[in-house]
Amino acid sequence: MDIRKATISDLAEMQQLYIETIQSVCKNDYNPEQIEAWTYGVKNKERWIEVIEKQFVLLAIIGNQIAGFGTLKDGNYIDFFYIHKDFQRQGIADKILNELEIEARKHHSKIITSDISITAKPFFEKKGFAVKAEQKNIRLGVELINFKMEKEL
Ligand SMILES: CC(C)(COP(=O)(O)OP(=O)(O)OC[C@H]1O[C@@H](n2cnc3c(N)ncnc32)[C@H](O)[C@@H]1OP(=O)(O)O)[C@@H](O)C(=O)NCCC(=O)NCCS
Known part of the structure; x- marks a missing residue:
């Protein structure tokens, strides 16, 4: 597995991964x-x-494929974090998160x-984040629950 920064030419594949991951990996948790x-x-x-232009965006690459990506905004906020549906539980999220934390420390x-x-x-x-709040977000009239989480570096 290689880790590299994303460029604008990676956008379409990242978006495809984002959709597929949510549709398959998250389907037991969201209707x-x-x-x-x-x-x-x-x-x-x-x-x-x-x-792509303003955040620190890392891709995990396996073969010629994007296997996952994570983004760090303003040096302290993880905005996007998605692993490809066919590459779950292979330690890819672990690797990307470690790199994002190194960047945050910088x-x-x-x-x-x-x-x-x-x-x-x-x-x-598992990676040391704690829940600060449960949040109910309304998107397109639909309620989406997520959690504000935080980790001390
Ligand atoms: C959550 C997610 C990022 C984890 O990615 P991953 O590459 O499969 O995670 P890793 O293989 O690095 O997991 C490392 C460890 O974390 C823990 N872990 C990972 N996913 C877990 C899960 N669903 N439940 C419990 N523990 C989990 C395990 O201890 C795992 O080690 P193990 O496989 O040896 O038991 C991935 O499942 C994903 O993309 N989920 C959907 C997208 C999403 O919701 N993104 C976040 C938007 S806020």
Whole structure:
């Protein structure tokens, strides 16, 4: 597995991975309406371009394929964090998160935070994150539960 920074040419594959991961990996935790509202975010092209241009975006590459990606905003906030449905439980999230934490430390950040799905919560707990709040977000009229989580660096 290689880790490298993303460029704008990776965007389409990242978006495909994002949709497929939510639809398959998160389907036991969110109903079809919620999955639809969540994946609708992929249509916000400007947001995604801004992520690539302004955030620290790491890809895990296996063969020629993106196996997962994670993004760090402002040196202390994990914005996107998704592992490909066919590459779950192979230590890829572990590797990406370690790299994001190294980057956060370079920014002298004291804490790293994120808004974490029900699906990803056990992984982040294992990695030392604590739940600060349960959140009910309304997207396209649908309620989506996630957790504000935080880790001291
Ligand atoms: C959560 C997620 C990022 C984990 O990715 P992953 O590459 O499969 O995780 P890793 O293989 O690095 O897991 C490392 C350890 O974390 C723990 N872990 C990972 N996923 C877990 C789960 N679903 N339940 C319990 N523990 C889990 C395990 O201890 C695991 O070690 P093990 O496999 O030896 O038991 C991945 O399942 C995912 O993409 N989920 C859906 C997307 C999502 O919700 N993203 C977050 C948006 S906020």
